[in-house]
Amino acid sequence: MNGTLFLVGVGPGDPELLTLKAARILASVPVVAFPKKPGDFSLALNIARSHLNPDAELLPAGIPMQVNPGAAQSAYDALAGQLDKLLNAGKDVAYLCExxxxxxGxxxxxxxxxxSAHSIEIIPGITSLSASAAxxxxxxxxxxxxxxxxxxxxxxxxxxxxxxNADAVVIIKTGRHLPRIRALLEQADLMESALITEHASHEKQRIVPLSEYTPGEAPYFSTILCCRGADRWK
Amino acid sequence: MNGTLFLVGVGPGDPELLTLKAARILASVPVVAFPKKPGDFSLALNIARSHLNPDAELLPAGIPMQVNPGAAQSAYDALAGQLDKLLNAGKDVAYLCExxxxxxGxxxxxxxxxxSAHSIEIIPGITSLSASAAxxxxxxxxxxxxxxxxxxxxxxxxxxxxxxNADAVVIIKTGRHLPRIRALLEQADLMESALITEHASHEKQRIVPLSEYTPGEAPYFSTILCCRGADRWK
Structure with missing residues (x-):
């Protein structure tokens, strides 16, 4: 019998923000795959590590940044090939997703x-949006x-x-676009309410009004939250 | 010392989709408040029930539907008054949020x-969006x-x-607006991809193409997902 591929949301950073279901599955699967930028650590693995079956086989997948789409697509082809073999051999595999x-994602x-060829189950996770708002x-x-x-x-x-035309806006994937985004939010009269969060829920969490934020340090996964009228929800 | 108010996301329906953090807090707090439409059961309580401290005091809050804003606001005033007293008496309280x-929410x-007067901690939860997509x-x-x-x-x-102008759309709070929404999605050429999910992740889960859906049965918390071009993510 073929194995099942679990695409597991591990949440935004705090290992306690995994769901009970994710923790149960990660404690049981024999193979755990995860994305890892070449030369970097894996955030997804760091979040999930304490929940894994200690005997699980770890399968890091080197996925280049999406700025190089061809290389990223090839990397996913290679990963899919590896997973296909494991699933055909009857092994359940979890793939960790931030x-x-x-x-x-x-x-x-x-x-x-x-x-089309395999049984896949998605385990939803807490988004960086929900963690940032919290x-x-x-x-x-x-x-x-x-x-x-x-x-x-x-x-x-x-x-x-x-x-x-927006009451509430979340900007993702800010990175090097920060100066441009700041100008656009200013133009749209959304700057007053704008906050930027880095590493929401993680011990490295940092939250600053966007207007006071020092450019150049925004990690790819920072999130900007803004809304029209700061007291609109009272 | 004053108590802390935990606003706890209990997720979309499956009790296993609570986070480990939510489960830990619910197992420890002495008072658990939750919304309950008059004359109805509480979905939030049903989801969380198995995780509660069995000795916890249950505090149902009768919140009328938002179609009657004045009555709902009065109900929240009354609930806030009750919670204020409990927190001032040093009790930690969890308020369950679907x-x-x-x-x-x-x-x-x-x-x-x-x-402004109390320590409040938000525990983020899995949204019906994430559960529906999963x-x-x-x-x-x-x-x-x-x-x-x-x-x-x-x-x-x-x-x-x-x-x-949207690549991906989620329609929430459909309820009695279903016929109107269907016509608008048809107009916007989004009908082909549109699926409606009821009770995502719950044992009563039902997922149907919106075009085949029988009107009149959409519960308030059904979710419609659609996107421009069904094969766009391949």
């Missing part, structure tokens, strides 16, 4: 390659708000259009 | 009333997608405008 597997690359004690959205999640990698025209 | 407390009503094995959003969360209670003009 945050939630299906929320701007890399799980879609494995889903599209393996979903850290600042401010609603992500409420009542009849339009909530938009906007990758900072989008062009100015799209971002301007979307920011003009 | 899904994630700060994602269109009722936690903001307690935050705005109690945040159930259908389809990304919520990926890469540089614009993701929009749109309450069905919004007017046609806003919904039309937002649907016209």
């Amino acid at each position: 945050g939630d597997p299906l929320f701007y 890399s799980a879609n690359h494995l889903l599209s390659r393996l979903n 850290a600042i004690c401010r609603p992500l959205a409420a009542r009849a708000d339009v909530l938009k999640v906007l990758p900072a990698t989008l062009g100015d025209d799209i971002l301007q259009r979307e920011l003009a | 899904g994630d407390p700060l994602f269109y 009722s936690a903001n009503h307690l935050l705005s009333r109690l945040n 159930a259908i094995c389809r990304p919520l959003a990926a890469r540089a997608d614009v993701l929009k969360v749109l309450p069905a209670t919004l007017g046609d003009d806003i919904l039309q405008r937002e649907l016209a």
Whole structure:
């Protein structure tokens, strides 16, 4: 009998923010795969480490940054090939995903390659959005708000259009786009409420008003939360 | 010493989708409050029940539907008053929130009333969005997608405008707005990909293409997921 591939959301950083289901599955599977940028540690593995079966085989997958799409696609092809063999040999495998597997995650690359031939189960995880909102004690959205999640990698025209009509906005993948994003939020009159969180829920958590944030230090996974009117949810 | 108010996300329905942190806190607090529509059971309590300290005092809060805003606001005033007394008496209290407390939840009503006088900690939870996407094995959003969360209670003009420019859309609070939403999605050419999920992750889970869905049975917490181009994430 073939194995099952579990795409497991490990949440935003705090190992206690895994779900009970994720912890149960990670304690039982014999193989645990995870993404790892070449030459770097694996955040997903760091989060999940204390929950793994100590005898589990670890399978690091070197996935280059998405700025090099061809190389990333080849890396997912290679990983899918490895997983295919393990699943065919009857082994259950967990693949660790930061945050939630299906929320701007890399799980879609494995889903599209393996979903037709194998049994796949998704274990949802806490997103960095929810963790960031929890850290600042401010609603992500409420009542009849339009909530938009906007990758900072989008062009100015799209971002301007979307920011003009939004009650609550989350900007993800900020990284090197920070100066541009700051100017666009200023233009859209969203700066007053804007906060940037790094490593939400993690011991390295840092939360600063975007206006006071020192550029150049935003990690790829920082999240900007803003809303129209800071007292709108009272 | 005053108690702490924990606003605890209990996730979308499956009791195994609570976080380890939520389970730890619920096993320890002496008072557990939860919303309960008058004459109805409490979904949040049903989800969390197996995790509670068996000696915990249960405090059901009758919160009328938001269609009657005045009555709902009075109910939150009364609940905040009760919680204020318990916290001043040094008791820790957990308030159970379906899904994630700060994602269109009722936690903001307690935050705005109690945040200045008391210590409040938010425990994020799995949203119905993440659970719905997991159930259908389809990304919520990926890469540089614009993701929009749109309450069905919004007017046609806003919904039309937002649907016209969206890669991935989640419609929440569908309820009696179903026929209108269906027409708007048809207009925006989003119907082909649209799925409706009821009770995602729960044993009563039901997932149907929106085009085949029988109107009139959508519970308030059903979620519609759609995207532009069904094979866009391959």
